Amino acid sequence: MPELPPLPTISQLVFTGFALFTCASALGVVLARNLFHGALALVATLFGVAGLYVMLEAEFLAVSQVLVYVGAIATLITFAIMLTRSMMYGKTSPLNRQWGKTGLFAVMIFLALYGFVGSIPWADSAPAVLADESMIAALGVEFVTNYVVAFEVMGLLLLVALVGAVMLARDNN
Amino acid sequence: MLSQYAFILIMAAIALVLPLAAIILGHILGPRRPDAVKNAVYESGVETIGDTWVQFRAQYYLIGLVFVVFDVEAIFLFPIAIAYSQLSLFAVFATIFFIVLLVIGLLYDWRKGALEWQ
Secondary structure, eight states: OOOOOOOOOHHHHHHHHHHHHHHHHHHHHHHOSSHHHHHHHHHHHHHHHHHHHHHTTOHHHHHHIIIIIIIIIHHHHHHHHHHOHHHHSSOOOSOOTTHHHHHHHHHHHHHHHHHHHHHSOOOSSOOOOOOHHHHHHHHHHHHHTTTHHHHHHHHHHHHHHHHHHHHHHHTTO | OTHHHHHHHHHHHHHHHHHHHHHHHHHHHSOOOOOHHHHSOEETTEEOOSOSSOOOOHHHHHHHHHHHHHHHHHHHHHHHHHTGGGOOHHHHHHHHHHHHHHHHHHHHHHHTTTTSOO
């Protein structure tokens, strides 16, 4: 009697569910006729990615994903759509004249990534992850020691965003 | 550790299934005799004026952007706060410098009146 393939574990099933959910809602972002519906599908996609982060035991990343991308960036995208009158009215076609070229590039990038990911010798078992709190603390220490320049430059970038937004939005009226 | 998240997943599944079941059952079982009054959009019993898709004011976007910036700041300060007892004086000053940069931005927005609703 031939040996049956092993049954998928629960975490594999949950991962597959999250992956399918993420892919389906990502397709919704691209294919939605109404741009606002596309933005709502984007929120679902970002939630799906947060679920994948949890599956990878990257909890801090998952919380950041929900807080920053779902909570703030998605709100900002929604505002941007609602500010643009022509986008709110009627339906926009998901295709324009460049869909052929774009599709070709998308397939090429997919093939390149597929070959790249396939060629890496992945370890069978993950290295031991630090316990929750000490991992986040280690991240915090890294911010202000090894990556302190990048950290301060990011603060500068946020300052530019704060000032630039006011310059653009206020000086017109 | 992951099994703790199973509760969130079960909760999310219930939260999704219950309203979906209510909507679908209502769709299947409920009688449908639509007329103009039943289909009319209403809010608090007042007849609506104009279209649902109104153009929003640019100030919402400005407030949204300020919110994003301070959201990101909070995310970055959280691990540093956890690690606070292990940090050197230099690291603490680096963090204070980071906060001061953003306070400058906040003061600028405040002085320019961007935080006031008009």
